[in-house]
Amino acid sequence: MAGYIPSTSDERQLMLEELGMKDYKDLYVDVPASVLLDELPGVAKGISEMEAETAMRAMAEMNVLYPTVLRGAGIYDHYIPSIVDTVAGKEEFVTAYTPYQAEISQGVLQSIFEYQTMICELTGMDASNASVYDGASAAAEGSMMCLKRNRNVVYVADNANPETIETIKTYAYGRDVKVEMLSSKKGVIDVNVLEDALCDEAACLFVQQPNFYGLIEDIEAIADKVHNKGAKLIVGCYPTALGMLESPGALGADIATGDGQPLGIPMGYGGPTVGFMATKKAMVRQLPGRIVGQTTDSRGGRAFVLTLQAREQHIRREKASSNICSNQALCALRAGVYMAVMGKKGLSEAAELSYDKAHYLAKRLCEIPGIKMVYDGPYFNEFMTTLPVDAAQIEKALHKVGILSGLPVDGGMLWCVTEKATKEALDLTVQTVRGAVSK
Amino acid sequence: MKLIFERSTPGHCSDYLPKSDVEKAPRPEKFLRKAKWMLPEVAEVEAARHYKELADQTFGVVSGFYPLGSCTMKYNPRLNERVASFPGFTNIHPLQPKDTVKGCQAVIDLADEMLCAVTGMDKITIQPAAGAHGEFLGLLLMKAYFDHHGQTQRTKMLVPDAAHGTNPASAVMVGFDVVNIPSNANGCVDVEALKNALGDDTAGLMLTNPNTLGLFDPQILEITSLVHEAGGLCYYDGANLNAIMGQVRPGDMGFDVIHLNLHKTFSTPHGGGGPGSGAVGCKDILKPYLPSSFLGKDERPEHSVGQVRSFYGNFGVVVRALTYMLTLGAEGMREASQTAVLNANYLMHLLKDVFPVAYDHICMHEFVLTLADIKKETGISALDVAKGLLDFGMHPPTMYFPLIVPEALMLEPTETESRQSLIDAAEKYKLVKEKICSAPDELRNAPLTTYIGRPDEVKAARNPILRYEE
Numbered sequence: 001m002a003g004y005i006p007s008t009s010d011e012r013q014l015m016l017e018e019l020g021m022k023d024y025k026d027l028y029v030d031v032p033a034s035v036l037l038d039e040l041p042g043v044a045k046g047i048s049e050m051e052a053e054t055a056m057r058a059m060a061e062m063n064v065l066y067p068t069v070l071r072g073a074g075i076y077d078h079y080i081p082s083i084v085d086t087v088a089g090k091e092e093f094v095t096a097y098t099p100y101q102a103e104i105s106q107g108v109l110q111s112i113f114e115y116q117t118m119i120c121e122l123t124g125m126d127a128s129n130a131s132v133y134d135g136a137s138a139a140a141e142g143s144m145m146c147l148k149r150n151r152n153v154v155y156v157a158d159n160a161n162p163e164t165i166e167t168i169k170t171y172a173y174g175r176d177v178k179v180e181m182l183s184s185k186k187g188v189i190d191v192n193v194l195e196d197a198l199c200d201e202a203a204c205l206f207v208q209q210p211n212f213y214g215l216i217e218d219i220e221a222i223a224d225k226v227h228n229k230g231a232k233l234i235v236g237c238y239p240t241a242l243g244m245l246e247s248p249g250a251l252g253a254d255i256a257t258g259d260g261q262p263l264g265i266p267m268g269y270g271g272p273t274v275g276f277m278a279t280k281k282a283m284v285r286q287l288p289g290r291i292v293g294q295t296t297d298s299r300g301g302r303a304f305v306l307t308l309q310a311r312e313q314h315i316r317r318e319k320a321s322s323n324i325c326s327n328q329a330l331c332a333l334r335a336g337v338y339m340a341v342m343g344k345k346g347l348s349e350a351a352e353l354s355y356d357k358a359h360y361l362a363k364r365l366c367e368i369p370g371i372k373m374v375y376d377g378p379y380f381n382e383f384m385t386t387l388p389v390d391a392a393q394i395e396k397a398l399h400k401v402g403i404l405s406g407l408p409v410d411g412g413m414l415w416c417v418t419e420k421a422t423k424e425a426l427d428l429t430v431q432t433v434r435g436a437v438s439k
Numbered sequence: 440m441k442l443i444f445e446r447s448t449p450g451h452c453s454d455y456l457p458k459s460d461v462e463k464a465p466r467p468e469k470f471l472r473k474a475k476w477m478l479p480e481v482a483e484v485e486a487a488r489h490y491k492e493l494a495d496q497t498f499g500v501v502s503g504f505y506p507l508g509s510c511t512m513k514y515n516p517r518l519n520e521r522v523a524s525f526p527g528f529t530n531i532h533p534l535q536p537k538d539t540v541k542g543c544q545a546v547i548d549l550a551d552e553m554l555c556a557v558t559g560m561d562k563i564t565i566q567p568a569a570g571a572h573g574e575f576l577g578l579l580l581m582k583a584y585f586d587h588h589g590q591t592q593r594t595k596m597l598v599p600d601a602a603h604g605t606n607p608a609s610a611v612m613v614g615f616d617v618v619n620i621p622s623n624a625n626g627c628v629d630v631e632a633l634k635n636a637l638g639d640d641t642a643g644l645m646l647t648n649p650n651t652l653g654l655f656d657p658q659i660l661e662i663t664s665l666v667h668e669a670g671g672l673c674y675y676d677g678a679n680l681n682a683i684m685g686q687v688r689p690g691d692m693g694f695d696v697i698h699l700n701l702h703k704t705f706s707t708p709h710g711g712g713g714p715g716s717g718a719v720g721c722k723d724i725l726k727p728y729l730p731s732s733f734l735g736k737d738e739r740p741e742h743s744v745g746q747v748r749s750f751y752g753n754f755g756v757v758v759r760a761l762t763y764m765l766t767l768g769a770e771g772m773r774e775a776s777q778t779a780v781l782n783a784n785y786l787m788h789l790l791k792d793v794f795p796v797a798y799d800h801i802c803m804h805e806f807v808l809t810l811a812d813i814k815k816e817t818g819i820s821a822l823d824v825a826k827g828l829l830d831f832g833m834h835p836p837t838m839y840f841p842l843i844v845p846e847a848l849m850l851e852p853t854e855t856e857s858r859q860s861l862i863d864a865a866e867k868y869k870l871v872k873e874k875i876c877s878a879p880d881e882l883r884n885a886p887l888t889t890y891i892g893r894p895d896e897v898k899a900a901r902n903p904i905l906r907y908e909e
Contacts (some may be wrong), residue, residue, distance in 0.1 A: 004514050004516055004775075005775065006856065006857040011856075012781060015782075016781065025778075027780045028655075031655055031687050031799065036686065037685065040554030040685040040769040043685075043768060044765075046769075046770060047765060047766060049518050049766060052762055056522040056765070059527075059542040060525040060526075061542065062527075062541040062542030063539065065527060065530055066532075074532055074749055083487060087490040091494075092498070092708065093499070097507055101498070103886050105498060106440075106496040106497075107493035107494055108711040111490075113442075116905055117906040118479075121476045121477050126906075127905045130712070131713075137747065137748045137903075141582060161734075163750065166746045167745070167749065170747055172689075174575065176614050206445065216470050218470075244471065245470050246471065250474035250561075268755045268771075269528065269540065269754040270558060270752040271750060271752055271756075272566070284903065284905070290528040294905075295895045297892040297893050297894045298895075303894040303895075305898040307903060318608060318617045323612055323654065324571055325570075325571050328709060328713040330714060336443075339479075340478070341453060341481065342455060343452050344478045344480075346453075352459070378470065404532060407534055423494075
């Protein structure tokens with residue numbers, strides 16, 4: 001067994017004796033004897049580091065690694081510059097706690113302040129928090145931010161990611177808040193009927209940009225209609241797409257949320273990732289979670305601290321705006337480093353490559369008989385096609401050539417292409433699908 | 440030091456991506472980005488130096504003694520980091536076909552099995568991303584249970600006054616009314632007050648045991664059966680599990696649902712505030728309400744509350760925690776908790792003549808000092824002492840918590856400190872104590888040796904500057 005305790009059993013015995021105790025059981029005198037264990041059943045004996053590494057590696061190797069991933073739906077296979085790993089692997093960042101002691105935590109605090117700034121720039125908002133758990137919980141927290149006594153109905157576009165919709169519903173169930181689904185038409189929100197669809201008690205509408213089917217929503221028009229009804233607009237966005245598409249802030253959204261995974265965080269079977277949340281000045285004090293602010297120190301220099309804590313649970317307890325008390329700092333750091341080194345240029349390139357390659361694949365796939373686009377609106381890097389055969393058949397055929405197919409959805413397939421897919425891989429995809437269809 | 444934006448020079452960048460190998464598709468002009476925006480423009484070396492400087496201004500567990508009470512800042516074994524970075528874990532899409540993610544499923548199943556064994560629960564879900572998120576889910580399970588059993592009148596959640604601030608905040612997010620239960624003179628639950636609060640409107644009790652004073656409540660079996668007799672459920676806040684890992688199981692103490700902080704007890708690193716994992720465990724009666732991933736198409740329990748985030752949870756954190764559990768095994772986990780408790784008692788023993796202990800009793804993994812009298816006599820506060828400790832190169836204890844102890848300092852040394860490092864730390868506490876008389880102004884102005892002096896927090900809140908502006 002590999003232990004991590006820097007003392008021998010003799011040293012510990014000595015410590016016990018110095019405390020006037022015979023053995024460790026004297027430390028647990030307050031535990032009722034009927035429930036105190038002498039051993040822990042159901043757990044194997046410990047093993048050496050080398051054996052543990054082998055055991056875990058064996059599990060990792062039971063998974064299939066796909067050289068080409070054409071599946072998105074919330075998690076995206078974008079390229080991660082190596083420096084992101086180097087920085088996020090620095091021991092101080094890895095092992096620090098939440099930066100309560102500002103004097104010895106300026107590194108973490110400043111990295112979050114920089115992250116907040118970059119999220120504001122990316123989303124066109126005034127203020128960002130230090131991050132929350134993921135995109136879905138950010139959407140849910142964002143929806144709860146908009147509730148007021150006479151505005152307690154949350155609207156969610158039915159073409160958002162189902163995982164996000166489910167999460168909003170769960171948070172709403174907790175607070176006994178009503179959630180209404182807003183029906184989309186031809187894959188997108190029907191702006192013409194939007195105003196009539198919202199009731200007078202509407203607190204907010206959550207829409208996703210691009211939506212679950214990859215289609216680009218007309219955020220500006222949606223924002224107008226939602227505001228006419230006195231409600232707030234929350235836009236859940238795919239950060240890479242914002243390297244190309246107008247920011248939600250510039251289009252009139254009140255809150256921007258999203259999952260920062262595409263910004264330098266590996267797919268990792270869905271987590272950990274990071275949820276970003278940003279808003280306009282008017283709603284800063286409703287923003288949940290940690291926020292870092294700039295101030296001065298006793299020596300007159302610039303300093304960073306956790307701020308606006310009067311919103312938070314450790315001060316307000318049952319009156320807090322949320323129970324959240326951590327962020328995903330190390331993931332936010334990854335996103336910060338990613339945006340810093342990629343810059344506007346790199347982020348735009350990632351967006352445009354994803355866009356062009358997706359459109360290339362769509363065009364080529366649609367040359368195959370029986371495959372056509374389900375929707376005809378503009379899309380970013382995800383698109384739905386019909387399939388002339390069972391989705392499982394396509395999935396299996398592509399699997400054999402090392403390609404993870406699009407996601408089977410409603411009898412069709414939701415494809416996703418990032419900058420990582422080469423033309424060669426896309427051509428192989430088309431060829432393989434053609435083969436599977438004609439069989 | 441400079442912000443990354445202040446290191447920016449127009450045109451500086453690195454080429455990370457190749458030129459396009461496909462034709463350019465027509466652009467959706469109407470939707471393209473037109474408003475002005477800004478990101479840093481730095482060459483990679485400039486970024487590398489920037490983040491090196493930031494890391495140098497960050498205090499981690501590797502930097503020194505870090506006895507932050509209630510946070511379990513134990514050493515984070517490096518093996519766990521290596522394992523979590525295996526491509527077979529990092530490069531897996533959550534929606535891959537089930538037969539291509541058998542390794543991920545094996546990790547989750549084994550973690551479930553081992554965590555159930557440690558906690559005495561019947562089922563674990565790893566979906567919640569943090570402790571507070573776990574509390575939220577755990578309480579949702581209770582709410583769904585009562586809704587399903589037609590007991591919607593059960594709206595009161597009993598929370599001891601020593602509880603973590605997240606407990607009442609989580610209860611409110613689930614629509615419960617919070618009822619505070621006072622502590623008795625020994626720092627444990629006032630059982631008479633509990634009895635008076637119980638009724639057929641009781642949804643349950645949220646309890647941390649050992650509590651935030653570091654005391655194990657010896658009345659625990661009576662407390663949980665009283666709640667059950669009243670028809671309520673018992674929630675265990677697992678923040679302090681490190682004291683009892685492998686010694687006593689929450690399930691045996693009578694708890695129905697718990698959350699664990701894998702980033703505390705199970706050694707996964709805190710990352711400056713996350714990611715963690717707030718895995719939730721429950722008894723069979725609450726299994727029908729557990730969450731699942733909609734797109735992940737895991738079998739959804741009959742009365743599932745839905746989901747509290749996307750996909751399955753912070754899988755990468757669970758990989759680390761599982762590696763830790765495999766390495767330690769049953770006897771290693773017991774040795775860890777025993778040593779954590781021993782170290783806390785040893786440090787308390789070394790310090791109790793330096794600063795008064797709030798409850799002078801055998802403690803569990805942590806204990807609380809109170810500087811109320813010192814403040815009254817000298818004007819030096821717990822904050823001053825904490826800041827004074829910074830000048831000795833160590834992380835201060837948790838300050839001003841729990842709220843029921845005035846001028847509190849809460850210390851949790853964890854098992855990964857040696858006898859000598861505890862003795863050394865105590866010596867430094869003594870030096871700070873001496874300064875209260877010999878150099879009080881030095882303490883009021885402390886820290887003097889850190890990168891910055893005390894920040895003006897009032898100014899930060901009154902005039903919030905939350906982002907850099909050119």
